[in-house]
Amino acid sequence: MRYALNKIFHGLLLVLGVTLISFILMVWFGPDQTYSLVGKNATAEQIAEVRHELGYDRSFALRYAGYLKQLFTLDLGSSHSSGEPVNSILARTIPVTLALMVPGFVLGNLLGIALGLLSVQQKGRWTDRLITGFSVSSMSISFLVIIILMQVILSTPYGLNLFPVRGWQVNDPGSYLKYVAVPTLSLIFITLGYNTRFYRAVFAEEAGRDHIRTARAYGASTATILWKHVLKNSLVPIITRFMFSIPLIVVSGSLLIESYFGIPGIGKVTFDAITSGDQPVLKAVVGLTAIAFVLIQVLTDFLYKLVDPRIG
Amino acid sequence: MSFRNRPWQRLRTDKAGLTGLVIVTAFFLLAAAVWAGFLGESWSEAGGGRWESAGAQHWFGTNVLGQDIFLRSVYSVRTAFEIGLVVSVLSTVIGAVLGAAAGWYSNTWVDGTIQWMKGVLDSIPFYLFVAAVAFALQGVYWAMHIAMIATFWTTTGRLVRAEVLKIKSQEFVLAARAIGLPGPLILIRHVLPNTAHILLIQSSMVFVAAIKAEVVLSFLGLGVQDGVSWGLMLAESTQEILAGHFNNFLSASLMLFILLLGFNLLADALQDAFDPRQAAL
Numbered sequence: 001m002r003y004a005l006n007k008i009f010h011g012l013l014l015v016l017g018v019t020l021i022s023f024i025l026m027v028w029f030g031p032d033q034t035y036s037l038v039g040k041n042a043t044a045e046q047i048a049e050v051r052h053e054l055g056y057d058r059s060f061a062l063r064y065a066g067y068l069k070q071l072f073t074l075d076l077g078s079s080h081s082s083g084e085p086v087n088s089i090l091a092r093t094i095p096v097t098l099a100l101m102v103p104g105f106v107l108g109n110l111l112g113i114a115l116g117l118l119s120v121q122q123k124g125r126w127t128d129r130l131i132t133g134f135s136v137s138s139m140s141i142s143f144l145v146i147i148i149l150m151q152v153i154l155s156t157p158y159g160l161n162l163f164p165v166r167g168w169q170v171n172d173p174g175s176y177l178k179y180v181a182v183p184t185l186s187l188i189f190i191t192l193g194y195n196t197r198f199y200r201a202v203f204a205e206e207a208g209r210d211h212i213r214t215a216r217a218y219g220a221s222t223a224t225i226l227w228k229h230v231l232k233n234s235l236v237p238i239i240t241r242f243m244f245s246i247p248l249i250v251v252s253g254s255l256l257i258e259s260y261f262g263i264p265g266i267g268k269v270t271f272d273a274i275t276s277g278d279q280p281v282l283k284a285v286v287g288l289t290a291i292a293f294v295l296i297q298v299l300t301d302f303l304y305k306l307v308d309p310r311i312g
Numbered sequence: 313m314s315f316r317n318r319p320w321q322r323l324r325t326d327k328a329g330l331t332g333l334v335i336v337t338a339f340f341l342l343a344a345a346v347w348a349g350f351l352g353e354s355w356s357e358a359g360g361g362r363w364e365s366a367g368a369q370h371w372f373g374t375n376v377l378g379q380d381i382f383l384r385s386v387y388s389v390r391t392a393f394e395i396g397l398v399v400s401v402l403s404t405v406i407g408a409v410l411g412a413a414a415g416w417y418s419n420t421w422v423d424g425t426i427q428w429m430k431g432v433l434d435s436i437p438f439y440l441f442v443a444a445v446a447f448a449l450q451g452v453y454w455a456m457h458i459a460m461i462a463t464f465w466t467t468t469g470r471l472v473r474a475e476v477l478k479i480k481s482q483e484f485v486l487a488a489r490a491i492g493l494p495g496p497l498i499l500i501r502h503v504l505p506n507t508a509h510i511l512l513i514q515s516s517m518v519f520v521a522a523i524k525a526e527v528v529l530s531f532l533g534l535g536v537q538d539g540v541s542w543g544l545m546l547a548e549s550t551q552e553i554l555a556g557h558f559n560n561f562l563s564a565s566l567m568l569f570i571l572l573l574g575f576n577l578l579a580d581a582l583q584d585a586f587d588p589r590q591a592a593l
Contacts, residue, residue: 013428017432021432021433025444025448137573139572143527144528144543144546145568152553156553252440256532274532277447279447282443293435293437
């Protein structure tokens with residue numbers, strides 16, 4: 001119980017920090033929004049009124065408190081460029097992003113685990129060297145280059161020309177598969193090198209421990225050792241890796257992939273908000289993502305306890 | 313052979329690491345030549361026709377404006393090194409100072425505050441953070457660098473803190489304390505030098521991360537604002553590959569790949585040489 005309270009307190013401090021940073025960067029420090037909201041030839045009163053609505057006449061602490069209230073009551077205002085409420089923008093785009101990113105994210109991790117296990121099993125042999133070489137090379141390719149290559153190879157007449165070049169006209173499972181294929185393959189290759197390297201290191205450390213050597217001495221087969229002992233005992237780092245990369249991959253990854261392929265998810269919305277200076281959208285996305293990440297961290301701590309009761 | 317020299321010995325026999333070192337040095341010399349004004353001066357001149365193919369006149373062809381792609385990709389080496397060096401040096405310095413302070417004063421408010429800062433910065437997805445910084449610092453040339461430095465120091469800080477915690481309880485530090493040397497002096501003169509290998513490895517990794525991030529940020533319009541970089545060339549190429557013009561894409565991505573591979577190989581070799589226990593994993 002003390003453990004739980006401690007974790008929650010810690011999480012609250014982090015939430016305060018991340019909201020403070022996004023408030024300072026986007027509201028306090030951000031560009032003055034007055035003149036994008038008032039019409040032409042506004043009177044001094046109109047300007048003062050808009051400034052009052054935006055809260056420019058209040059103190060730092062009051063405005064920060066207002067921002068917190070907005071985030072926690074999900075009263076996020078409306079987009080400056082389209083006038084659509086931010087809530088409805090989020091409700092419309094988050095499902096698209098999840099449908100787009102989840103397959104690649106899960107497959108990238110599973111493949112990384114598989115290659116990591118194979119590499120450790122074949123340690124020092126050419127399979128291991130091949131896998132290690134592959135992950136170093138793949139870590140040296142820019143994400144943008146991977147995406148462009150995938151697009152050229154799979155969706156243009158210069159390559160196989162199998163899939164649509166860009167866009168997202170999804171209305172049934174068939175069209176979903178058609179549009180999700182290239183982004184998914186891109187995401188897998190973007191993450192695979194890092195994942196493989198990470199999981200290989202985790203498994204190699206686990207495989208070097210005494211109890212594994214004992215199991216081997218008792219004649220357990222390599223497969224049993226890898227599956228039953230190495231994989232199971234590596235659950236904590238695997239969970240950490242998985243949980244912690246959710247917001248990074250889903251938000252940061254979708255920013256690049258969606259703006260490249262023109263897919264109407266949260267990443268594209270964020271990208272458009274950056275280019276048009278749409279502050280309500282941007283501050284909602286940054287604030288909520290950071291809060292979500294803190295929640296995930298707290299949750300991960302509790303998951304650890306389930307997996308390994310000794311942690312405390 | 314002295315104990316201290318052993319890592320360098322190991323490095324000298326590591327073929328992949330040496331290849332990396334050669335690549336990085338070659339690129340650095342290119343960047344130096346551009347800095348000195350020997351190369352790439354006329355990268356922005358439109359001296360050719362639109363989308364000329366590769367030939368004797370323009371080695372890698374020309375882009376949509378008739379600018380020479382070879383000169384542009386060579387000049388971009390300088391841009392890459394500027395970004396990589398500024399970001400890796402500053403983030404390493406900040407990471408070293410804050411990490412060492414947190415480790416030395418562990419379990420005090422100093423440590424608590426620094427750990428909290430790290431936790432907060434790590435909780436904001438990188439590209440969103442950069443977007444927020446770019447939004448706040450509109451028109452500021454260094455916005456991208458500032459955002460990268462502010463996020464990249466945290467890993468270095470965490471590693472240095474862990475190492476300082478370990479070193480702090482070793483005999484030579486206890487001895488230094490016993491003869492009454494002041495804490496900060498022990499930290500700077502005896503503890504920090506022992507984290508040098510971490511700083512070296514981390515700064516080469518940050519270099520890689522910074523150049524890779526530049527490409528994505530330039531594509532998103534948050535990166536290099538004026539001048540030319542591989543990221544800008546790749547962003548340009550996304551407009552033309554569907555029409556079958558691959559020169560921009562090929563030259564920028566190949567140069568980028570070779571430099572990143574060089575740095576990655578070098579970083580791995582440094583890790584192997586200085587931290588064999590970790591590396592054996």
